[in-house]
Each structure stands twice: as structure tokens, then as C-alpha cells.
Amino acid sequence: MRLSRYIIYLWVVRGLLRILPFLLMGTLTLATFWLVKRSTPPESLALARVPQHVPDYILKNASLSNLNEQGQTKYRVLGKKLTHYEDDASIDLERPRIRIFQDQGAPVTVRADRGHVDGDLTILDLYENSEIFRPAQEAIGDRKAAPQLLARSSYFQVLINDDIVRTDKPLELQQGMSIMNSSGGGTFNNVDHSASLKGQVRGRIEPSEQKGRN
Incomplete structure (x- = not known):
């Protein structure tokens, strides 16, 4: 057993x-x-760490400035309200205004009711009641005198690093006593102070009061 x-x-x-x-x-x-x-961590927390297109900070009466190699202001972007987004670093602006400064001559001002800047700070889109303003300029060196310029449209796009403002929407251009209307928009080059209009263009061209000045 x-x-x-x-x-x-x-x-x-x-x-x-x-x-x-x-x-x-x-x-x-x-x-x-x-x-x-x-x-x-729970799946919800893991997803929360992925950047979302939501504001991560908001500033009021804010300004962004860019300096050139000499430490001088190249352009300044201002807004009544600035909303920054965490996923792409883009910025929405209320009552945006950008001032483009030059070595010589008065700065060019572009403004609108709403604006959007890409995350690289290279493109500024302006919507609703957009306008470009450049005051009259006297002849300086090799640069000829230029009358006051005012352009209005529902939309402008500012290529900040290239000093170019353009639109594909109808616009009205006043330069001195001349006034032109374009159905296809136009391009404004702030470097050589040129403007080209597209589509059907109508208006009147008046002799410049500054013609013949040195």
C-alpha cells in the first residue's frame, strides 16, 4: 500500500x-x-499628445517683426487679435495690418478685416475690405518719383520675403489722379514699384503731377 x-x-x-x-x-x-x-497611457491620452488644430495661445494688440541683416525692421505684422495654432504654427489675425519697410522711401501698408499667416511666416492672406496703400514718394537717387497708390479688393496675398502683393479677385487701383478697375486681379512688386493688372481693365490714366521731376 x-x-x-x-x-x-x-x-x-x-x-x-x-x-x-x-x-x-x-x-x-x-x-x-x-x-x-x-x-x-489610455488611448485618449495618447491621442491628446498629437498636435491638434486648436489655439495654443491668443494675443491681443499683437505685432510680429522681421529684421534684415543690418538689424533694421523689414516688415511688421500687427493685429487686433492673434490666434496661434499648435499643429502647424499658423496664425489667424483680426484687423491685420502689415507694413513693409524699404531702405529708401515710405513703407507700404496692406490691411484687411481678417488675415491668416502660414507657419513659416512667408505668406499672409488678407480677406474682406483689403487694401494696399503707398504714400507719394519723391525722386531719390536713381529712383523716379511716384504718386500715391491705393488698391482695393476683397482679397490680397502677401509674399512676405519677395515683397510682392497679388490677388486674383477684381480690384480697383488709384495711382495719383489715375484710376483703373481690373476683373482678374493683379500683382504689385514693392521692389521695383511696378503693378500689372489682369483680365478686363478699364479706367482713366491722368498725367502724373510729378512727371519731369528729377
């Missing part, structure tokens, strides 16, 4: 020894899974 019990005991012990490695492996696997689960 004792021999039979001893044999059964050995059989049970051998069986346990055979399955013991599997039990240890299973326990380690469950423990690892539990630790990973505890260290991994």
Missing part, C-alpha cells in the same frame, strides 16, 4: 516538474503584459 502511494507521489512530482517551465513562462508573460498595460 505504501509502495503504491510512493509511486503515485513520484508520478505527481514528475508531472509537476515537466509543466513547471510552462507555468513559469506563463507567469512571466502575464506579469510583462500587466506592466506594459500599466505603463501605457
Whole structure:
């Protein structure tokens, strides 16, 4: 009787020894899974770390300035309200105004009711009641005198680094006593003070009062 019990005991012990490695492996696997689960944040928190197109800060009566190599202001963007977005670093502006400064001559001012600047601060889109204003300029050096310029449209795009303002919407251009209307928009180059209109162009051109001045 004792021999039979001893044999059964050995059989049970051998069986346990055979399955013991599997039990240890299973326990380690469950423990690892539990630790990973505890260290991994919930899916909602993981998603929250992904930048969203939501404001991360808002400024009132703000301004952004860019300086040239000499430390002088190249352009300045102002807005009654500035809203910055975290995902693409773009900016929405209320009552935006950009002033483009030059080495010589008065600065050019472009304004509108609404604006949007891309994350690289290279393109400014202006919407609703947009206008470009450049005061009259006297002749300086090789540069000829230029009359006052005022352009109005529902939309302007400012290529900030290129000093170019353009639109594909109808616009009205007043330069001195001359006035022109374009159905296809136009492009204004602030470097060489040129303007080109597109589409159907109508208006009148008056002689410049500054013609003939040096």
C-alpha cells in the first residue's frame, strides 16, 4: 500500500516538474503584459499628445517683426487679435495690418478685416475690405518719383520675403489722379514699384503731377 502511494507521489512530482517551465513562462508573460498595460497611457491620452488644430495661445494688440541683416525692421505684422495654432504654427489675425519697410522711401501698408499667416511666416492672406496703400514718394537717387497708390479688393496675398502683393479677385487701383478697375486681379512688386493688372481693365490714366521731376 505504501509502495503504491510512493509511486503515485513520484508520478505527481514528475508531472509537476515537466509543466513547471510552462507555468513559469506563463507567469512571466502575464506579469510583462500587466506592466506594459500599466505603463501605457489610455488611448485618449495618447491621442491628446498629437498636435491638434486648436489655439495654443491668443494675443491681443499683437505685432510680429522681421529684421534684415543690418538689424533694421523689414516688415511688421500687427493685429487686433492673434490666434496661434499648435499643429502647424499658423496664425489667424483680426484687423491685420502689415507694413513693409524699404531702405529708401515710405513703407507700404496692406490691411484687411481678417488675415491668416502660414507657419513659416512667408505668406499672409488678407480677406474682406483689403487694401494696399503707398504714400507719394519723391525722386531719390536713381529712383523716379511716384504718386500715391491705393488698391482695393476683397482679397490680397502677401509674399512676405519677395515683397510682392497679388490677388486674383477684381480690384480697383488709384495711382495719383489715375484710376483703373481690373476683373482678374493683379500683382504689385514693392521692389521695383511696378503693378500689372489682369483680365478686363478699364479706367482713366491722368498725367502724373510729378512727371519731369528729377
